[in-house]
Amino acid sequence: MSMGDNKKDSDSLAAAGAMAAKSTMKASERVPNALNIASPPGSRTPPSMPSKKTIFYPATSARRQKSHSSSEAVDPNLLAKALKEYEDAGRPRERTPGTSPSRKRQRVYGDRFIPNREGQDLQATYSLLHEDGCPSTPSKTKKRAPHSELHFQKTEEANRMYSRVLRSELFGNTVPQADLDSLSPDPLLGIPNGIIEKTRSHTPPSHAISNLPPASITPSTPHKNLFTYASPRIGSGQPTPSKTPRSHHGPNLNVRSELYSLSPIRYDSQRILETPRKQPRYVNKVPYKVLDAPDLQDDFYLNLVDWGSSNVLGVGLGNSVYMWNSNTGRVTKLCELRDDTVTSVSWIQRGTHLSIGTGKGFVQIWDAEHCRRLRTMIGHTNRVGALAWNDHILTSGSRDRLIFHRDVRSPDQYLRRLSGHKQEVCGLRWNTEDGQLASGGNDNKLMVWDKLNETPLYRFSDHTAAVKAIAWSPHQHHLLASGGGTADRTIKFWNTATGSMIKEVDTGSQVCNLAWSKNSDEIISTHGYSQNQIVIWKYPRMEQIVSLTGHTFRVLYLAMSPDGQTVVTGAGDETLRFWKIFNKRSGREHGREGGKLAEWGTIR
Known part of the structure; x- marks a missing residue:
């Protein structure tokens, strides 16, 4: 081309x-x-x-x-x-249809669908539910406001009661099982042969009750047949008497039998509803009083707050000691130290005198009523961070690792000198009933001393941090509770009669203080980082009843009022917070505390 x-x-x-x-x-x-x-x-x-x-x-x-x-x-x-x-x-363009083709919707069955529960163990299914009757499915728990706590507890109690009554109505003591041997294919009864053969493969036959009339296949409430001529007292395996036994006044009938009951529920359910229920426990999560406490030291090893039996609170602030009268609300300055600091305070049991430990190792005794110093005792070479009274015996623990027993009636400086700890002594508590002293130190040791002996009765090394929190149970002999510091975070319970540990609970944070309730078998603990909370535990299950928050620093100080209803907490945020936690003791419990007559309470 x-x-x-x-x-x-x-x-x-x-x-x-x-x-x-x-x-x-x-x-x-x-x-x-x-x-x-x-x-x-x-x-x-x-x-x-x-x-x-x-x-x-x-x-x-x-x-x-x-x-x-x-x-x-x-x-x-x-x-x-x-x-x-x-x-x-x-070419002409295809037109879009005016309406799109409708989707074929899947048919959804409503609440008229009855599931097939043949061969299912209803007792086991019911056991999978929670105690409150709700299915065991994970759900997001909402935070409840403090004012709705009591309403929530009442609702939970009502749900538990409803669950118990429902279980009693449906099952009674045991789930009723059908007697399949006595069942036979009968078109009049509506029992086909396939149902019997299929059910026999799941439930073994019972020959002991084969003479009974046919029972219902599905577990249900027992049928109340008024025309059943059988005595309620006759067992299931005994034949039916031909005549009903009579007495002089008429037929001998058991009016407590469910055959003649006019109530819509069982007698067991009636007993459940008539049982007196314990009122739900309510604890106000907001302190009813907050006091400023300037110069309240943020030191784990000090004990600067104590509440005396005369209802007066003693607080060490810097180099001064103040007293707050709970009855009048009046604040009194007890003393001011020159060139020294207050490191510990402790009231005598009678509430008339207050002992003060100082940073230079002195121990002073003051008359609280007249604000007058009575005595100054020496012996320690470093600060005194722990004090404990046992009648006229004052025990002091110091950073110099020593413990002194002092008889305040004697002119001597000390009566006994105990040297068991290897580091600072930061916790001291007397068990006045059993005559035992518990001491805790920064060496992670907890020691139990018998009376004034210079050799420890028990030396516990289970804690892995400093042991400052110590508390003796007022309800049980030889029961001691101790708490560890940041590296330990546990509360341990000891039997000081046998020297064995009873229980251990991990709290998740530093345990700063422990105190037993005077009115109930509960124990309160204060904690440090990270929540700085106050927790009330139910002993011996050690279930948390309530957790209180409010302090912005670790709660280092704890004291309880003489009536046992109120506790005061102190922290490095320089505040004292008062909490209404425990209920008032009953008159019977109050009469039990009568010194030597505590076993009987009164003289006959």
Whole structure:
């Protein structure tokens, strides 16, 4: 083929492209806004001009044809593509249907569906529920406001009671089982043969009660048939008497039998409802009083707060000691030390005198009523961080690792010198009934001393941090509780009669103080990082009753009022917070505490 022939072919193709472009432009002029008139794909809205056929011509093809017509050389591939687009544009466009085809919805069965529970152990299924009757499914617990705590406890108690009554009504003591041996295929009773054969494969036959009438297949409340001529006292395996036994006044009937009961529930359920229920425990999570305590030191090893039996609170602030009278609300400054600091305070049992430990190792005794110092005792070479009274015996523990027993009636400085700890002594508590002393130190040791002996009776090394929190149970002999510091975080209970550990609980935070309730078998603990909380535990299960928060520093100080209802806590945030936690003791419990007559309470 020659060059001239190629040139002719290209000229003819260019002419054809120009004609296609012109026709495209004319068609677009005839149909203005073609893009807006045609319905977009997938739209449910019909086109605005349904009677006229709308043709959409791509604008790209027109631009390409126009550019090719102005040029001399035209690419054959582009021209063929333009012709194809021209042919496609001339075809009528498919219309979008007005409505989309509806989906076939899946049929959902409503509450009329009755599940098939054949062969299911209902007793085991019921046991999978919580004690409150709710299914054991994880749920998000919402935080409750303090004022709604009592309402929540009442609701929980009502739910538990309803669950117990429902269980008693459905099952009684045991789940009733059907006697399948006595069942036979009977069209009159509606028992087909397939049900019996299928159920026998799950439940073994019982030959002991085969003479009984047919029972219900499904466990249900026993049927009260008034026309059953059987004595309620006769056992299930005894034959039915021919005559009902009579007495002189008429038939000998058991009126307590459920056969003659007019109540809609069982006698067992009635006893459950009539049982007196314990009132729910409510603890106010907000302190009823907050006092400022400037210069209250944030030192774990000090004991700067104590509440005396005369209802006066003693607090050491810096180099001064203040007294707050709970009856009058009056604050009195007891003393101010010169060139020294207060490191510990402790009231004598009678509440008339207050002992003070200082940073230089002195122990002072003050008359609280007259604000007068009676005596200053020496012996320690470092600060005295722990003090404990046992009648006229005052015991002091110091950073010099020594413990001194001092008889305040004697002119001697101390009576006994105990050297068992290897580091600072930070906890001291006397058990006045058993005559035992418990001491805790920064060496992670807990020691029990018998009376004034200089050798420890027991030396416990189970704690892994400093032992400051020590408390003797007022309800049980030889029961001692101790708490460890940050590295330990546990509360341990000891039997000091045998020297064995009874129980151990991990609290998750530093244990700063422990105190037993005087009115109930509960124990309170104060903690440090991270929540600085006050926790009330139920002994011996050690279940948390309530957790109180409010302090912004670790709660280092704890004291209880003489009546045992109120506790005061102190922290490095320089505040004292008063909490109403425990209930008032009953008159019977109050009469039991009578010193030597505590076993009987009164003289006959």
